[in-house]
Amino acid sequence: MKPNFVRTALKVTAGRPDQFPLDDKPQIALAGRSNVGKSSLLNTLIGRKNYARVSQMPGKTVTVNFYEVDHAFYLVDLPGYGFARRTAAEQRAWSALTDGYFTAEGARVGAVAQLVDLKVGLTADDRTMLDYLTRRNIPFFVVATKADKPNKTERASALERLLADPALAEAAGVVLFSSLTGEGKEAVVRLTLEALGL
Numbered sequence: 001m002k003p004n005f006v007r008t009a010l011k012v013t014a015g016r017p018d019q020f021p022l023d024d025k026p027q028i029a030l031a032g033r034s035n036v037g038k039s040s041l042l043n044t045l046i047g048r049k050n051y052a053r054v055s056q057m058p059g060k061t062v063t064v065n066f067y068e069v070d071h072a073f074y075l076v077d078l079p080g081y082g083f084a085r086r087t088a089a090e091q092r093a094w095s096a097l098t099d100g101y102f103t104a105e106g107a108r109v110g111a112v113a114q115l116v117d118l119k120v121g122l123t124a125d126d127r128t129m130l131d132y133l134t135r136r137n138i139p140f141f142v143v144a145t146k147a148d149k150p151n152k153t154e155r156a157s158a159l160e161r162l163l164a165d166p167a168l169a170e171a172a173g174v175v176l177f178s179s180l181t182g183e184g185k186e187a188v189v190r191l192t193l194e195a196l197g198l
């Protein structure tokens with residue numbers, strides 16, 4: 001039986017790498033800049049309005065949140081990047097925690113869902129992240145968020161730009177997604193389970 005995303009519970013909120021769970025369940029991490037729509041994606045996937053808090057203060061929380069889905073795998077909410085108003089200390093905390101997630105002894109990341117804002121396109125930080133994933137051979141797919149925002153013409157050209165970008169050469173897929181309309185939800189579920197071999 002496929003894991004049921006409705007059966008999801010927040011298991012661990014880690015502010016330090018030594019707090020990451022060490023069991024063998026596969027993990028898929030959600031990466032993206034602050035405000036790109038990570039919490040909204042999570043809420044859409046698990047079919048709840050506000051389980052992962054849709055942030056009032058984007059980027060302020062520097063924690064890695066481990067959501068266990070149906071006792072089968074972890075959906076891991078990484079802290080967002082590119083938050084301009086972060087202090088130097090907050091920025092250091094972000095780097096240590098994110099780098100720790102990918103490199104800590106016993107790191108268990110199986111795949112990454114990389115979120116990018118469809119209308120905004122790839123930011124410099126997105127490119128750094130995609131380059132990091134590619135260099136480390138971490139399987140990833142791309143979720144282009146807020147697909148309800150651009151009009152039809154803009155959608156088509158934004159998607160075309162993404163698909164043609166060499167930064168996405170290794171992506172296992174590109175999904176247009178909207179937490180407002182639910183567009184792309186099934187595709188994200190499918191790519192997640194495929195990436196984890198579930």
Ligand SMILES: Nc1nc2c(ncn2[C@@H]2O[C@H](COP(=O)(O)OP(=O)(O)O)[C@@H](O)[C@H]2O)c(=O)[nH]1
Pocket residue numbers: 032033034035036037038039040041053054055058059080145146147148149177178179180181
């Ligand atoms: N129009 C639109 N707005 C969205 C969508 N997803 C998120 N947002 C809005 O973008 C803002 C940031 O969303 P959030 O999920 O907290 O982003 P996070 O910082 O990446 O977790 C919020 O105001 C959301 O309501 C979407 O699919 N469509």
Ligand SMILES: [Mg+2]
Pocket residue numbers: 038039040053054055
């Ligand atoms: Mg969030």
